Amino acid sequence: MELRLVPTICPYCGCGCGLNLVCADGRVKGVEPWKRHPVNEGKLCPKGNFAHEFIHSPDRLTAPLIRKNGVLTRATWPEALKLVSERLAEIREKCGSESIGVLASARATNEENYLLQKFARAVLKTPHIDHCARLCHSSTVSGLAGAFGSGAMTGSIKDIEEAKCIFIIGSNTFEAHPLIARRILKARSKGAVVIVADPRFNMTARHADIYVPLRSGGDVALLNAMAHVIITEGLEDRRFIDARTRGFEELKQAVAECTPERAEAITGINASTIREIARIYATSGGSAILYSMGITQHSTGTDNVHAIANLAMLTGNVGKKGSGVNPLRGQNNVQGACDMGCLPDVFPGYRQITDQSRSEFAAAWKTAGEIPGQGLTVVEMFDAALGGKIKAMYVVGENPAVSDPDTGKVERALDGLEFLVVQDIFLTETAKYADVVLPAATFAERDGTFTNTERRVQLIRKAVEPPGEALPDWKIISMLATEMGAEGFEYGSPEQIFDELTTIVPQYRGINYPRLLRPEGVQWPCPGALHPGTPTLFTDGFNHPDGKGIFMPVQYRPPAEQPDAEYPFVLTTGRILFHYHTGSMTRRSPSLDGEVRSGFVEISSLDARRLGIRMDDMVRVTSRRGQIELAARVTDAIVKGTVFIPFHFAEAAANRLTNTALDPVSKMPELKVCAVKLEKV
Numbered sequence: 001m002e003l004r005l006v007p008t009i010c011p012y013c014g015c016g017c018g019l020n021l022v023c024a025d026g027r028v029k030g031v032e033p034w035k036r037h038p039v040n041e042g043k044l045c046p047k048g049n050f051a052h053e054f055i056h057s058p059d060r061l062t063a064p065l066i067r068k069n070g071v072l073t074r075a076t077w078p079e080a081l082k083l084v085s086e087r088l089a090e091i092r093e094k095c096g097s098e099s100i101g102v103l104a105s106a107r108a109t110n111e112e113n114y115l116l117q118k119f120a121r122a123v124l125k126t127p128h129i130d131h132c133a134r135l136c137h138s139s140t141v142s143g144l145a146g147a148f149g150s151g152a153m154t155g156s157i158k159d160i161e162e163a164k165c166i167f168i169i170g171s172n173t174f175e176a177h178p179l180i181a182r183r184i185l186k187a188r189s190k191g192a193v194v195i196v197a198d199p200r201f202n203m204t205a206r207h208a209d210i211y212v213p214l215r216s217g218g219d220v221a222l223l224n225a226m227a228h229v230i231i232t233e234g235l236e237d238r239r240f241i242d243a244r245t246r247g248f249e250e251l252k253q254a255v256a257e258c259t260p261e262r263a264e265a266i267t268g269i270n271a272s273t274i275r276e277i278a279r280i281y282a283t284s285g286g287s288a289i290l291y292s293m294g295i296t297q298h299s300t301g302t303d304n305v306h307a308i309a310n311l312a313m314l315t316g317n318v319g320k321k322g323s324g325v326n327p328l329r330g331q332n333n334v335q336g337a338c339d340m341g342c343l344p345d346v347f348p349g350y351r352q353i354t355d356q357s358r359s360e361f362a363a364a365w366k367t368a369g370e371i372p373g374q375g376l377t378v379v380e381m382f383d384a385a386l387g388g389k390i391k392a393m394y395v396v397g398e399n400p401a402v403s404d405p406d407t408g409k410v411e412r413a414l415d416g417l418e419f420l421v422v423q424d425i426f427l428t429e430t431a432k433y434a435d436v437v438l439p440a441a442t443f444a445e446r447d448g449t450f451t452n453t454e455r456r457v458q459l460i461r462k463a464v465e466p467p468g469e470a471l472p473d474w475k476i477i478s479m480l481a482t483e484m485g486a487e488g489f490e491y492g493s494p495e496q497i498f499d500e501l502t503t504i505v506p507q508y509r510g511i512n513y514p515r516l517l518r519p520e521g522v523q524w525p526c527p528g529a530l531h532p533g534t535p536t537l538f539t540d541g542f543n544h545p546d547g548k549g550i551f552m553p554v555q556y557r558p559p560a561e562q563p564d565a566e567y568p569f570v571l572t573t574g575r576i577l578f579h580y581h582t583g584s585m586t587r588r589s590p591s592l593d594g595e596v597r598s599g600f601v602e603i604s605s606l607d608a609r610r611l612g613i614r615m616d617d618m619v620r621v622t623s624r625r626g627q628i629e630l631a632a633r634v635t636d637a638i639v640k641g642t643v644f645i646p647f648h649f650a651e652a653a654a655n656r657l658t659n660t661a662l663d664p665v666s667k668m669p670e671l672k673v674c675a676v677k678l679e680k681v
């Protein structure tokens with residue numbers, strides 16, 4: 001048996017680790033870490049180590065399916081494409097192009113995401129294109145765009161090692177981004193102080209020098225109090241503030257009353273601890289902030305990100321190695337899907353939607369008629385579907401029936417659509433509602449590029465053929481566009497699409513496939529062919545016209561739903577080490593599934609004792625939107641009054657309970673806080 005190694009990128013989290021697929025006899029037999037890769041340097045976490053196991057799952061979709069007499073039935077590609085094309089055209093004709101919604105995928109390549117938004121805007125003419133970034137880092141995009149002029153991780157993963165202080169807030173890095181956690185350990189071994197603020201004493205907190213048990217939703221109160229301490233004690237970086245920022249006096253005024261004592265009442269953190277961590281962060285000589293969805297998934301998500309950016313600018317901790325504001329992206333290509341414009345409020349390259357840019361895109365894509373303006377976000381699309389305004393949806397590689405807030409509402413919306421097309425590798429919980437299911441290829445069965453959390457653009461390579469009649473997403477989208485009579489979608493390869501998108505997305509302008517053959521890929525922005533890429537953003541100035549960062553004063557606002565007598569607990573949700581997102585891939589990987597087979601609810605031992613709940617007892621968790629039953633994990637590692645449920649398990653879906661209250665700017669739903677009650681079953 002001849003073994004073949006195919007270098008590619010892990011399909012799971014935003015670290016974007018390099019790995020080799022070990023192939024023989026037309027199958028992927030195993031995985032080896034890529035030794036010369038700049039992120040993982042020869043290591044992988046459990047998900048990466050078993051990334052091959054779902055590829056040949058017997059559950060893979062191998063042919064198009066069409067619903068006939070209520071049953072999804074095998075069909076040919078010509079039949080499926082004809083039906084999708086005719087039904088979408090008919091609905092567009094009858095109800096207008098705004099009656100169609102499109103969801104793109106953070107697991108599809110840059111090329112596929114670019115093509116899908118082009119198809120949505122130039123062929124379907126709908127403005128409604130969004131994807132799961134809305135549910136993870138849309139608050140980062142809006143928050144950092146206001147403060148810095150653009151919203152992405154400011155530093156590089158490797159440079160985290162250089163930090164003297166690492167402040168981790170709302171990120172369980174050791175479970176969700178294990179290969180970034182490795183850099184935290186390296187920094188700590190060199191003397192860095194690690195501070196973790198989180199409602200759970202999670203795996204990350206166990207590696208902290210200082211653990212801060214923050215009540216979910218208290219982020220702005222904590223961050224403003226830290227800014228208050230820094231300013232009142234004269235620890236701010238005056239030189240940086242004067243030379244590089246605007247709005248310091250406004251910030252000073254805004255945090256004048258935000259004392260640690262006031263924050264203690266909101267956050268549950270001792271005022272003296274707040275003073276201590278503020279001093280360490282401000283005086284370490286190089287402090288990095290790492291955050292994830294514990295910051296962004298709130299109805300105050302944009303405010304939370306503003307408060308983080310304020311702290312970094314106040315202390316001059318931006319634009320140099322070992323510092324910065326580092327949002328850790330959850331999915332392998334969520335950064336790329338945003339860069340490609342799969343968002344309803346910006347075009348590719350984060351180009352604002354204006355009459356001028358609409359005309360320019362219409363010209364670039366040689367499309368007949370106009371390019372639409374701003375559209376609806378994910379949650380708004382399902383509301384519009386329930387209200388009868390959205391009649392049809394095309395969902396590529398997303399599983400909103402498990403991943404989105406208030407899944408009962410999502411199910412009713414999907415069920416009520418006139419026409420639903422789902423394109424995926426498995427018959428997901430969402431695909432079960434579809435009228436047509438299109439079988440797609442996995443990461444191992446196609447070429448293309450992913451962009452990781454540190455803006456590193458990297459090649460993925462086809463190692464094996466997709467099963468049966470499954471096809472890469474880019475191929476399906478271009479076939480569908482052509483079936484609908486569109487021109488300009490006759491691509492021969494992903495490279496051809498990439499070459500087109502680099503003329504459209506300025507951050508990618510100097511990148512091409514030959515450059516991506518080297519292990520380190522290229523970090524955007526890369527404006528020209530000779531430009532080396534950009535490991536650290538804002539070394540010379542921010543992305544505002546005057547080059548200055550803008551302080552964004554914010555005030556604490558409580559979460560949209562508070563615990564009360566009827567629903568006395570706060571529910572927070574998240575990931576665990578062995579599973580990923582809605583579990584469609586990891587739960588079909590025997591080695592990962594064998595580690596954790598079902599969902600659970602973590603309850604503080606104090607609360608459990610009061611309710612008579614013991615370890616492994618079945619518990620009913622109910623919110624105003626739904627209820628689920630799952631086993632109790634009684635622990636001292638969560639603050640009293642808060643419970644935690646991982647969101648990977650469809651049969652006990654945490655999102656059946658969560659709240660659709662939105663951040664007014666980013667339209668992020670408040671997935672991290674809702675009120676629930678617990679009963680022993």
Ligand code: SF4
Nearest residue numbers: 010012013017045048
């Ligand atoms: Fe894959 Fe993320 Fe694990 Fe790296 S850290 S191997 S990218 S899941």
